[in-house]
Structure formats: C-alpha cells, structure tokens
Amino acid sequence: MNKNTIITCIAIIAIVIPFAYSAMNIYAAEHIQYRWGETGEFSFFELSNGGNLELCSTVPYAINFKNFQITPFYDKNPRGTYHIDNISLDGLQSETHKGRFHSDSFVESQHLFMQMDFQFSGGDIRIDPGKMYVIVSMETPIIGVIPYTTSTQFSGFDFFEIMNKEC
16 A cells, blocks of 8 residues: 555544544433432432432443533423533443532422422322423533534423433
8 A cells, every 4th residue: 555545544534533433422312311319219309409310321332421411491491400511431331420400599499399299209289290391411522522412301200200210
C-alpha cells in the first residue's frame, strides 16, 4: 500500500469511531432501564428529597450520559426536576446513583407528591391523578459537542409502577 492510502484509512477510522460511539450511546439511552434505588416502595415524596436511582444497562458495552432527568408535571405545570449528571455504566450492569431534586415551589410540590403517593398506594382519590405525568430525559452529546436528548413521557401511575419494578 502506498503512504497516502494508509493515511486516508487512518483518517476515516478516526472520524467514524466518535460517531459510532455516539450512536451506540443514543441506542443505549433508548433502552436503559431504571428503578428506585432505595429500600421499600417508590414514592414521589422521596424523589423530591433526592434519593438513589438504580440505572440498569441492557447493552453489552460501556455507556456514558451527560444528564438524566425526571420531571413530574401536574396540570401541565412542572413540579420540579430530579437529575443526575455524568453517568457512566458498564455493559449489562446496574449501578445506583444519587440524584438531586430542585423545584421553584418545593413545599407545594411535596404536598402534591404526598397526595399522589397516597392515591397510587390505594388511598382515597382527592385530586385528579390523570393530570399527573412524568417526562424522563437522557442527554448524551454526539461526538461530545452536539446535544442529543432522548425523552419518554409516562402517566404518573405508570411511572410509579416502573419505579417499583426490578431492572
């Protein structure tokens, strides 16, 4: 082979690898599983106090995410955001990560979450649970620069059930 062909092949490989790795992270973000990492049943109230989340990789290679967010909404208004930054997981492994919760109306959010926990655990319905939904977002930049976010929306009750299942 001549020298120019070798240099061209190396350059192509150097360009393709970051895009391939980014594509693998995007695929993993769409297939990751998660559940509440604390003992006992999940509660929105505990989510509002931070707490641990267990993230389970379903792919056989290591993955990285810049940001993982859970944003509960009630009556189309965000009630805060639980987030974990800079996540690295080994392939087919699960890890527990500590998250933080921030809300502009923290006390109001906690009161709402206590009501929802009570209702989802079989208590009397006092507020409309159909108005609650949760958006789960994972950000994994393409080649470390271009932002890419994968988001999934769940009803409040479906999210409650997901967080109580095993990975």
